[in-house]
Amino acid sequence: MDIRQKLRDNLARVEERIANACARANRKRSGVTLVAVTKTVSPDLAKLLPELGVYDLGENRPQELWRKAASITDARWHLIGHLQRNKVEKTLPLVTMIHSVDRERLLLEIERQAQRPIDVLLEVNASGELSKSGFNPGEVTSVVSILSTLRQVQVRGLMTMAALQTPEACRPTFILLRELLEKLRAACPKHRLDHLSMGMSNDFEVAIEEGATLIRLGTVLWEGVEA
Numbered sequence: 001m002d003i004r005q006k007l008r009d010n011l012a013r014v015e016e017r018i019a020n021a022c023a024r025a026n027r028k029r030s031g032v033t034l035v036a037v038t039k040t041v042s043p044d045l046a047k048l049l050p051e052l053g054v055y056d057l058g059e060n061r062p063q064e065l066w067r068k069a070a071s072i073t074d075a076r077w078h079l080i081g082h083l084q085r086n087k088v089e090k091t092l093p094l095v096t097m098i099h100s101v102d103r104e105r106l107l108l109e110i111e112r113q114a115q116r117p118i119d120v121l122l123e124v125n126a127s128g129e130l131s132k133s134g135f136n137p138g139e140v141t142s143v144v145s146i147l148s149t150l151r152q153v154q155v156r157g158l159m160t161m162a163a164l165q166t167p168e169a170c171r172p173t174f175i176l177l178r179e180l181l182e183k184l185r186a187a188c189p190k191h192r193l194d195h196l197s198m199g200m201s202n203d204f205e206v207a208i209e210e211g212a213t214l215i216r217l218g219t220v221l222w223e224g225v226e227a
C-alpha cells in the first residue's frame, strides 16, 4: 500500500477512537486537538500531514523543529520537549505553542525574548518519576505570582507525560493534572487557562475522558508508514 494511503488509514482509525472517547465523556470533538508528533519521520513524510488536513504538528527537539518548520510552512508547530534557554530566540518565531515550560527560569527567558504574544503550557511531573522533567505538582501554584507579571507569555494551561503503563493506570496522573488546572484557575481568575496537553499513543483515550484538550500522538500515526 502506498505510504500516503497508509497514513490516511491510520488517521481515520485514530479519528474514530478520538470520536468514541469524546462520546463516552460527553465532550465535543471540537474540544480536542490532535497534535501529530513528527519526531520519528523525515520532513518529506511529515509534509503529508497538512496535505491530509492535519495542521498541528509537534516536535520534541528544538533543532529538529527548526529544520522541519523551514520546509513545512503551512502548519502550526508545537514544541513538546525540553527547551534550553539558548534556543529560545530561534524557536519563538516558529511556534504556535510551547507545551514544555518545565522551570521558572525558562518562563522568564521566554518573556524576555518574546516579540509577540506566545502561548505556553507549564509541564508538570504529575507521575512523580525521577526521570521526568517539569514542575512538581506542589510547585505549580507558586507560579501564580509570576503570571500577572508576564506581558507576552500567555500561560494557557498544563502539560504532562504519564508513565508508560496500562492506559487505565495513567488515569490518576491525568486526574491530578486536571485538578491542578482547576486550582490554578481558581487562583488566577483573570487568566485564560483552558488547556490540558495530555495523552500519547498509549493512553490518549483515557486522557480525553479526563479532559485533555491537546493530545500528542506519534506512534499510532506512523505505524506501517515507511520512508
Ligand SMILES: *Cc1c(COP(=O)(O)O)cnc(C)c1O
Binding pocket: 037, 039, 060, 080, 081, 161, 200, 201, 202, 216, 217, 218, 219, 220
Ligand atoms: C514522542 C512524544 C509524544 C508522542 O508519543 P507516542 O507514544 O509516539 O504517541 C508525545 N509527547 C512527547 C513529549 C513526546 O516526546
